[in-house]
Amino acid sequence: MGASKTENFTQKQNEIAALMKALGHPARVAIIDYLLTVDTCICGDIVNELPLAQPTVSQHLKELKNAGLIKGNVEGNAICYCIDEETFAKFQNFLSEVFGKIKIQKNNCC
Amino acid sequence: MGASKTENFTQKQNEIAALMKALGHPARVAIIDYLLTVDTCICGDIVNELPLAQPTVSQHLKELKNAGLIKGNVEGNAICYCIDEETFAKFQNFLSEVFGKIKIQKNNCC
DNA sequence: AATCTATATCGTAATATTGCAATATTAAAA
DNA sequence: TTTTAATATTGCAATATTACGATATAGATT
Numbered sequence: 683m684g685a686s687k688t689e690n691f692t693q694k695q696n697e698i699a700a701l702m703k704a705l706g707h708p709a710r711v712a713i714i715d716y717l718l719t720v721d722t723c724i725c726g727d728i729v730n731e732l733p734l735a736q737p738t739v740s741q742h743l744k745e746l747k748n749a750g751l752i753k754g755n756v757e758g759n760a761i762c763y764c765i766d767e768e769t770f771a772k773f774q775n776f777l778s779e780v781f782g783k784i785k786i787q788k789n790n791c792c
Numbered sequence: 793m794g795a796s797k798t799e800n801f802t803q804k805q806n807e808i809a810a811l812m813k814a815l816g817h818p819a820r821v822a823i824i825d826y827l828l829t830v831d832t833c834i835c836g837d838i839v840n841e842l843p844l845a846q847p848t849v850s851q852h853l854k855e856l857k858n859a860g861l862i863k864g865n866v867e868g869n870a871i872c873y874c875i876d877e878e879t880f881a882k883f884q885n886f887l888s889e890v891f892g893k894i895k896i897q898k899n900n901c902c
Numbered sequence: 903a904a905t906c907t908a909t910a911t912c913g914t915a916a917t918a919t920t921g922c923a924a925t926a927t928t929a930a931a932a
Numbered sequence: 933t934t935t936t937a938a939t940a941t942t943g944c945a946a947t948a949t950t951a952c953g954a955t956a957t958a959g960a961t962t
Contacts, residue, residue: 683919683920683921683922683945683946683947684918684919684920684921684945684946684947684948685919685920685921685946685947685948686817686818686819686919686920686921686948687819687843687844687920687921688818690843690844691818691819691821691822691843692822695818695821695822695825696818698815698818698821699815699816699817699818699820699821700816702812702813702815702816702821703812703813703816703817704816705808705809705812705816706809706810706812706813706814706815706816707796707809707813707949707950708796708798708801708805708806708808708809709796709797709801709950710809711801711805711808711809711812712801712802712805714890715805718890718893718894719893726907726908726909729908729909733797733800733801734797734800734950734951734952735951735952735953736908736909736910736952737909737910737911737912737951737952737953737954738950738951738952739909740909740910740911741910741911741949741950741951742950743909743910744910745949756958756959758908758959758960759906759907759908759909759958759959759960759961760907760908760909760959761908761909761910765894767894770891770894774887774891777884777887780824780828781880781884783828783829784828784875784877784880793915793916793917793949793950793951793952794915794916794917794918794948794949794950794951795916795917795918795949795950795951796918796949796950796951797950797951817919817920819920836937836938836939839938839939844920844921844922845921845922845923846922846938846939846940847921847922847923847924847939847940847941847942848920848921848922849939850939850940850941851919851920851921851940851941852920853939853940854940855919866928866929868929868930868938869928869929869930869931869936869937869938869939870929870930870937870938870939871938871939871940
């Protein structure tokens with residue numbers, strides 16, 4: 683079909699999947715990368731940092747925003763993009779649960 | 793187009809994106825969840841745990857396997873699926889780098 | 903007001919993903 | 933050796949994603 687059957691999974695599973703999916707494209711990883719390396723918000727500079735056309739970058743930014751991973755506030759005629767630390771914290775919690783379980787499992791496996 | 797322009801991003805960005813993408817579907821999150829809760833390998837039991845038809849589950853398992861997140865060894869007429877701890881460790885390293893940077897950035901932002 | 907700059911939206915083509923029925927495969931069990 | 937059980941593969945339909953040119957929008961600058 684092409685559409686995920688989200689209704690049959692837990693909310694948590696869907697939330698994790700949505701965050702992972704949002705980061706499941708190198709351009710979006712690169713955007714997060716860049717926001718982290720500059721160590722502050724970016725106002726009007728992201729398009730030049732990526733090997734993609736402006737509408738494509740805009741689309742990727744929109745997806746990151748929808749997933750809650752970044753925030754964008756209008757700043758004059760540019761837009762200031764930031765990491766949304768709250769969502770990342772949530773993501774990190776999900777992940778530490780998962781990675782925690784892996785350690786416990788160690789050597790219990792074939 | 794529909795195809796990602798992977799050649800224009802770093803290997804690391806592509807690797808992270810591939811791992812994220814593999815976990816970017818609730819069914820695949822559920823599979824990993826299940827492998828973790830049973831706390832050992834699963835031999836012939838995964839299909840019944842998911843609200844999806846057998847070929848669909850098989851396909852999702854294949855994707856997790858391609859991403860290196862799980863391993864499958866033939867065990868009689870069933871197949872034993874396990875978490876691939878090595879890949880998860882790599883993934884965890886990538887992520888701790890990212891999350892580490894976020895902490896440093898804190899309060900540097902608009 | 904006209905222009906520039908940054909970003910978003912629309913429309914659309916190419917490709918990928920999701921899901922499943924039907925069928926194949928493979929090894930154990932009868 | 934026929935049957936059963938578990939899993940994979942094929943083929944296909946529905947939908948989603950990716951990318952970008954063209955165009956729109958909105959605020960700053962001249």
